[in-house]
Amino acid sequence: MTTMAMNVAIRSAIDSMLGRDDDVIVFGEDVGFFGGVFRCTDGLQAKYGERRVFDTPIAEGGIIGVAVGMGSYGLRPVAEIQFADYVYPGLDQLISEAARLRYRSAGEFTAPLTVRMPVGGGIHGGQTHSQSPEALFTHVCGLKTVIPSTPYDAKGLLIAAIEDDDPVVFLEPKRLYNGQFDGHPDRAIVPWADHPLGDVPDEYYRIPLGEASVRRAGDDVTVLAYGTMVGVAETAAEETGIDAEIIDLRSLLPLDTDAITQSVTKTGRCLIVHEATRTSGFGAELMATVQELCFYHLEVPIERVTGWDTPYPHAQEWDYFPGPQRVGDALRRMMEVAT
Amino acid sequence: MEHNDDPLRFHVPAPSARPGEEPDFSYLSLPAAGDTRRPEIDVDSSEIRDLADGLIRVLADDGRAVGPWEPDIDADDLRRGLRAMLTTRAFDDRMLRAQRQGKSSFYMGSRGEEAVSVAQSLELAEGDMYFPTYRQQGWLIAREWPLVDMMCQLFSNEKDRLHGRQMPVMYSAKDAGFFTISGNLATQFVQGVGWAMASAISGDTRIASAVVGEGATAEADFHHALTFAATFQAPVILNVVNNQWAISSFQGIAGGDESTFASRAIGYGIPALRVDGNDYLAVVAASRWAAERARTNRGPTLIEWVTYRASAHSSSDDPSKYRPHDEWKSWPLGDPVERLAAHLVSIGEWDDDRQTELETEVEQDVKAAAKEAEGYGTLLDGHLADRRAIFEDVFAEMPAHLRRQRDEMERLA
Numbered sequence: 041m042t043t044m045a046m047n048v049a050i051r052s053a054i055d056s057m058l059g060r061d062d063d064v065i066v067f068g069e070d071v072g073f074f075g076g077v078f079r080c081t082d083g084l085q086a087k088y089g090e091r092r093v094f095d096t097p098i099a100e101g102g103i104i105g106v107a108v109g110m111g112s113y114g115l116r117p118v119a120e121i122q123f124a125d126y127v128y129p130g131l132d133q134l135i136s137e138a139a140r141l142r143y144r145s146a147g148e149f150t151a152p153l154t155v156r157m158p159v160g161g162g163i164h165g166g167q168t169h170s171q172s173p174e175a176l177f178t179h180v181c182g183l184k185t186v187i188p189s190t191p192y193d194a195k196g197l198l199i200a201a202i203e204d205d206d207p208v209v210f211l212e213p214k215r216l217y218n219g220q221f222d223g224h225p226d227r228a229i230v231p232w233a234d235h236p237l238g239d240v241p242d243e244y245y246r247i248p249l250g251e252a253s254v255r256r257a258g259d260d261v262t263v264l265a266y267g268t269m270v271g272v273a274e275t276a277a278e279e280t281g282i283d284a285e286i287i288d289l290r291s292l293l294p295l296d297t298d299a300i301t302q303s304v305t306k307t308g309r310c311l312i313v314h315e316a317t318r319t320s321g322f323g324a325e326l327m328a329t330v331q332e333l334c335f336y337h338l339e340v341p342i343e344r345v346t347g348w349d350t351p352y353p354h355a356q357e358w359d360y361f362p363g364p365q366r367v368g369d370a371l372r373r374m375m376e377v378a379t
Numbered sequence: 380m381e382h383n384d385d386p387l388r389f390h391v392p393a394p395s396a397r398p399g400e401e402p403d404f405s406y407l408s409l410p411a412a413g414d415t416r417r418p419e420i421d422v423d424s425s426e427i428r429d430l431a432d433g434l435i436r437v438l439a440d441d442g443r444a445v446g447p448w449e450p451d452i453d454a455d456d457l458r459r460g461l462r463a464m465l466t467t468r469a470f471d472d473r474m475l476r477a478q479r480q481g482k483s484s485f486y487m488g489s490r491g492e493e494a495v496s497v498a499q500s501l502e503l504a505e506g507d508m509y510f511p512t513y514r515q516q517g518w519l520i521a522r523e524w525p526l527v528d529m530m531c532q533l534f535s536n537e538k539d540r541l542h543g544r545q546m547p548v549m550y551s552a553k554d555a556g557f558f559t560i561s562g563n564l565a566t567q568f569v570q571g572v573g574w575a576m577a578s579a580i581s582g583d584t585r586i587a588s589a590v591v592g593e594g595a596t597a598e599a600d601f602h603h604a605l606t607f608a609a610t611f612q613a614p615v616i617l618n619v620v621n622n623q624w625a626i627s628s629f630q631g632i633a634g635g636d637e638s639t640f641a642s643r644a645i646g647y648g649i650p651a652l653r654v655d656g657n658d659y660l661a662v663v664a665a666s667r668w669a670a671e672r673a674r675t676n677r678g679p680t681l682i683e684w685v686t687y688r689a690s691a692h693s694s695s696d697d698p699s700k701y702r703p704h705d706e707w708k709s710w711p712l713g714d715p716v717e718r719l720a721a722h723l724v725s726i727g728e729w730d731d732d733r734q735t736e737l738e739t740e741v742e743q744d745v746k747a748a749a750k751e752a753e754g755y756g757t758l759l760d761g762h763l764a765d766r767r768a769i770f771e772d773v774f775a776e777m778p779a780h781l782r783r784q785r786d787e788m789e790r791l792a
Contacts, residue, residue: 063581065577065580091580092580096607096610097603097606097607097610099599099603099606099607101569101599101600101603102569102600102603102604102606102607105566105569105570105572105573105600105603105604105607106569106570106572106573106576106603106607107573108570108573109510109569109570109571109572109573109574109575109576109577109587110573110574110576110577110580111573112558112570112573112574113508113573113574113577113578113581114577114581115577115580115581129599132563132566132600133566133569133570133600136561136563136566137561137563137566137570141559142772142773142774142775143544143772143773144541144544144545144549144551144559144561145541145551145553145559146540146541146542146544146551146772147772148551148552148553148559149551149553149558149559150775181773182773182774184774204775205775206774206775250778293778294778294779294780295780297779297780
């Protein structure tokens, strides 16, 4: 076992797959010689050659479009979109093409591609380097959407995503690349090397898509979270002393409704947190799901803590970010309601 | 700087003729057959920029093959092409009638532009992959993909290989090297480039050929395709079928009044040919030139096929509302079927009797196929694809939420 930062664990996953499967091809803006702006492909071109790892023109529609063509040929493309905020020109290829190729051709053509992209704020990225567009992807039939919160999960989930025969959108919380973030920007991050969740095996392993994990077991209230917000929820639980059960969803689609149901029927309370904007966010889907599956077990109304319904501001990003205070307030509020 | 107080003018291009007016194709530059030079395939793109404004034509008005682009092709292969074009035309006619009778919801004909897909289909190799638009049925018919299967797709019946999921004409035929058709325009153009890149990455020998209409060259995917094809020297043929009309929008609405569609490639450093798309021999010759370049690691070629959409855009379209109803009859590049037949006659390999015989034969083929396909069901008799197919093939394995929804549907009467 080695300790790895999340970007290193991602690189390790890609490295592992490049080594195992000659059909795996890695490309995107600046991913080749330079190794990616977040270093997720550092050294891979030198190791596997330009045929397998290469730079592309700055054209997200083109990147995903050629990935669809490569997938239909029989390769397993792993495309990087430099920031999730840049993916929109590629959405037609992702939504109308990659996600529907199998369906419309009755399985003759498929698009086993993985589209990686960093999400989330907290790096002074402003409105164009901070977004969390997961709900755009989960709304698309035929796409899988995955988001890890630890280096260990990042590697295992990315390997599973690359091996998956359907298109997978792999969202990487960029605030977590280097270390665990407790939601307090004034405190130093804990490098993954010093964090138990930074332990990552060097060898190949996979974590099945569609399985949530329990980050913190508890009896009082279920917190449904993913990505950066898992650590924030953990902080909030510690700071409030509320015995929250924190479920890291890991995979938004397919969604592990069994894990959700199991926890909420136990606690009778459910708080949903995400960094993305609130209206029509993935939290709305989670809220509906919990209401459908757990209504008679709920003791208090389901709550959501999310980013505000505004663009992600630059200078005021910590006023925007749904940090431990807001999550903690919600936890307290939910526990104070008489039952 | 020149000072101007006059109001600025907003320019909206207009076609040369609207309904009730005389057709006018004087906007087209049409060099004579044999006039456009044929460079070697290893030519640098910068040396053949003139070809983007030229017009590769082999068949002269009298049916003879002339000039440097005359391909070496034997009469049997030409007759095969003629049969495929005639079959395509008979198929289109019958399927449009079937749509009018309510047997299918929709149809798209290809009259007047059959040579573009038929000749290239027979010219490219087995294993190559074609990324078509919705008007390349000629490719499938030329490769003798079963007419019955095509019709079953149109009728969305129980034998539809696509299980009724796709609108009529959105075929998928991997075994014929025919990529699944999207209704979204130009998406396949860049995918074709990706497929070709994958072939090169894999050290394969197969090439791709992608098609887009002149109207959809305005889409970003067209430009992505050219950027990626040029950057990675992808082994791909980039076909622009310029049939003059994108539904009701004439080619000028896609910028065609300012330069030829072939010339779009020049800025990318991609060799470009402008070709008479109604000249079967020219289609063979240009496709062969581009395919040879792709196969020998000389990279992509863009070909603009100058043709005319004689049919309506689709069964839902009435072209007499936006263009002279008889415009097709004035089309200066004629009819690809008649021109190929005339050529075969000119070389002593064809005559009127054989033509009539062939027309009857393909008519019978199509009729027999239609009879069989209709036996499997049409939109009229309700023998449609199984509704359970709705939930299959969304993913390789059906996730729990889809299983639940499928079960919910199955509980409905």
